[in-house]
Amino acid sequence: MPSEYSSYMETGNKVIDETAQGSTTIIEPTVQGKRKLYIESYGCQMNFSDSEIVASILSKEGFNTTNSLQEADVVFVNTCSIREKAEQTVRQRLRSFQKAKKEKPEMIIGVLGCMAERLKSKFLEEEKLVDIVVGPDAYRDLPNLVQQVDEGKKAVNVILSKEETYADISPVRLLSNGVSAFISITRGCDNMCTFCVVPFTRGRERSRNPVTIINEAKELFSKGYKEVTLLGQNVDSYLWYGKEGLKKNYTNLSDEEKAKSMNFAQLMEQVALISPQLRVRFSTSHPKDITDEFLHVMAKYDNICKYIHLPFQSGNTRILEVMNRGYTREWYMNRIDKIKEIMPDCSISADIIAGFCSETEEEHQDTLSLMEYVKYDFAYMFKYSERPNTQAQKRLKDDVNEEDKSRRLAEIVALQRKHSLEANQKYVGRTFEVLVEKVSKKSDNELAGRTSQNTVVVFPKENHKVGDYVQVKVNACTGGTLLGKAIS
Ligand code: SAH
Numbered sequence: 001m002p003s004e005y006s007s008y009m010e011t012g013n014k015v016i017d018e019t020a021q022g023s024t025t026i027i028e029p030t031v032q033g034k035r036k037l038y039i040e041s042y043g044c045q046m047n048f049s050d051s052e053i054v055a056s057i058l059s060k061e062g063f064n065t066t067n068s069l070q071e072a073d074v075v076f077v078n079t080c081s082i083r084e085k086a087e088q089t090v091r092q093r094l095r096s097f098q099k100a101k102k103e104k105p106e107m108i109i110g111v112l113g114c115m116a117e118r119l120k121s122k123f124l125e126e127e128k129l130v131d132i133v134v135g136p137d138a139y140r141d142l143p144n145l146v147q148q149v150d151e152g153k154k155a156v157n158v159i160l161s162k163e164e165t166y167a168d169i170s171p172v173r174l175l176s177n178g179v180s181a182f183i184s185i186t187r188g189c190d191n192m193c194t195f196c197v198v199p200f201t202r203g204r205e206r207s208r209n210p211v212t213i214i215n216e217a218k219e220l221f222s223k224g225y226k227e228v229t230l231l232g233q234n235v236d237s238y239l240w241y242g243k244e245g246l247k248k249n250y251t252n253l254s255d256e257e258k259a260k261s262m263n264f265a266q267l268m269e270q271v272a273l274i275s276p277q278l279r280v281r282f283s284t285s286h287p288k289d290i291t292d293e294f295l296h297v298m299a300k301y302d303n304i305c306k307y308i309h310l311p312f313q314s315g316n317t318r319i320l321e322v323m324n325r326g327y328t329r330e331w332y333m334n335r336i337d338k339i340k341e342i343m344p345d346c347s348i349s350a351d352i353i354a355g356f357c358s359e360t361e362e363e364h365q366d367t368l369s370l371m372e373y374v375k376y377d378f379a380y381m382f383k384y385s386e387r388p389n390t391q392a393q394k395r396l397k398d399d400v401n402e403e404d405k406s407r408r409l410a411e412i413v414a415l416q417r418k419h420s421l422e423a424n425q426k427y428v429g430r431t432f433e434v435l436v437e438k439v440s441k442k443s444d445n446e447l448a449g450r451t452s453q454n455t456v457v458v459f460p461k462e463n464h465k466v467g468d469y470v471q472v473k474v475n476a477c478t479g480g481t482l483l484g485k486a487i488s
Pocket residue numbers: 082083195196197232233234284285286311313351352353382383384385386387
């Protein structure tokens with residue numbers, strides 16, 4: 001969420017704020033005698049989306065979800081390894097479960113997701129109270145693993161798959177406002193950015209069958225949802241060619257595969273065509289892969305939200321090379337120019353890493369000057385955190401001292417605060433279509449929603465409700481939020 005970028009930076013974790021407020025909901029009225037599952041999710045949207053798959057798999061085994069830890073028979077933490085701090089947060093959380101387990105010794109505690117994949121069975125040695133360790137591709141095995149624990153054993157499955165996309169599983173929507181939902185379109189990542197742990201925790205990239213994606217979006221729309229976000233570590237490299245499996249380049253496809261193939265631009269168009277009343281978002285785009293074809297599809301459909309999250313990590317070409325990002329500063333600037341040319345009203349956000357291995361002061365200045373060039377609406381900003389077994393950890397030195405890293409990050413954050421405020425000030429006086437997502441945190445008489453550009457707007461409720469599209473005239477702003485009033 002745009003208004004929360006500073007807290008992301010503090011927690012070092014994209015969606016952790018939501019978890020802090022309790023991440024589970026009851027999926028159906030509690031039935032006496034059913035076992036209860038409590039899931040807490042950390043990390044990126046993919047993890048939140050995976051928790052919904054886990055809830056679905058276990059609901060078939062007679063589990064209801066609960067948002068009360070004390071009530072739970074099974075407690076799962078879906079974990080993130082992206083930065084050290086993300087892992088520390090999970091460990092602290094596991095410690096705090098100790099009390100609950102003492103009061104209820106039969107409670108099963110499981111670790112899912114990226115940290116489970118990274119640490120594998122070591123987790124069982126390090127965290128004695130953990131009973132189950134399951135990697136992101138092994139969730140279908142959960143009923144069996146829970147049964148093993150019921151029989152008094154510890155259970156581990158961290159096998160990564162080259163095919164698994166959970167395409168046929170209809171997620172149980174946790175944390176849902178009934179308005180917006182996530183749909184995973186790819187799993188894994190083949191990019192091997194040198195700083196990044198994701199290729200090791202999530203495995204090879206695979207694309208999900210488009211028929212199942214489109215059906216899931218249609219079903220959500222028929223249930224009253226108004227917004228879907230297509231998810232992948234690099235959505236632009238989505239490529240379906242007739243079967244689940246490892247990614248191939250378009251040029252390597254056989255004629256038969258080419259005939260069946262669908263790229264991200266084509267998939268997006270199909271989802272946008274479901275209904276003009278269904279907003280479509282996507283995350284994350286990759287500067288090396290985002291195509292003009294896709295930008296033109298975006299521009300063509302009003303219901304494809306005019307917002308692109310385009311992480312650049314560093315504004316310096318040498319550092320980008322050391323990061324193995326696959327583009328230069330100039331290439332990135334060209335992509336920005338193209339977005340602004342095709343969609344002048346498109347907002348752009350980024351991820352930025354401060355103090356990567358060998359980054360000099362001048363190279364850091366290049367990051368600041370690129371920020372000046374683009375003027376992002378908002379950004380997620382991080383200090384480089386060395387991750388075990390990544391290329392950077394094996395081949396490079398984490399040699400920017402802590403003090404410089406912190407100062408560079410602070411400079412990046414200060415500049416972004418200024419740009420965010422300027423971006424919001426530009427919106428004052430304009431009218432936007434806002435999709436209402438919730439009642440405002442601050443007042444029951446106010447609603448909160450987002451513009452197509454992904455900016456949060458708060459306005460007096462009057463006779464509007466969650467799920468409505470409302471024309472709102474913006475009359476004031478803060479660095480993170482627009483304030484306005486509905487117009488008839
Ligand atoms: N697939 C997305 C990013 C997923 S991870 C992409 O490539 O854009 C989210 C963000 O975490 C990254 O964009 C990066 O800015 C940050 N990140 C990843 N590894 C990191 C590390 N070792 N230290 C600090 N930040 C990191």
